[in-house]
Amino acid sequence: MAEYYVGELLDDLAEKIVTSPDRGAGLRTLRVNPYLYDVVAQAKARELSRGLPLLLLGMELERAEGIAPARPEMS
Numbered sequence: 001m002a003e004y005y006v007g008e009l010l011d012d013l014a015e016k017i018v019t020s021p022d023r024g025a026g027l028r029t030l031r032v033n034p035y036l037y038d039v040v041a042q043a044k045a046r047e048l049s050r051g052l053p054l055l056l057l058g059m060e061l062e063r064a065e066g067i068a069p070a071r072p073e074m075s
Contacts, residue, residue, distance in 0.1 A: 004033075006043075013074070024058075027075065029059055029074070030074050031072060032064060033064070034064075037062075037063040037064075040056055041054055
């Protein structure tokens with residue numbers, strides 16, 4: 001499997017949000033590959049230690065087995 005990085009994830013998601021009809025207004029959850037979840041969780045460790053939810057682009061991040069790194073699911 002090719003490497004996929006958080007920067008690419010953010011670029012891809014931002015493009016999908018900006019081009020969606022409602023500009024992502026209804027999106028609440030982002031399901032990502034466990035590797036990407038762990039990278040974001042490490043970067044936001046202080047927020048998590050304060051009991052805050054893990055958010056990315058305003059959506060709650062969920063670890064999802066079976067999700068390809070380049071194919072996160074937004075809902």
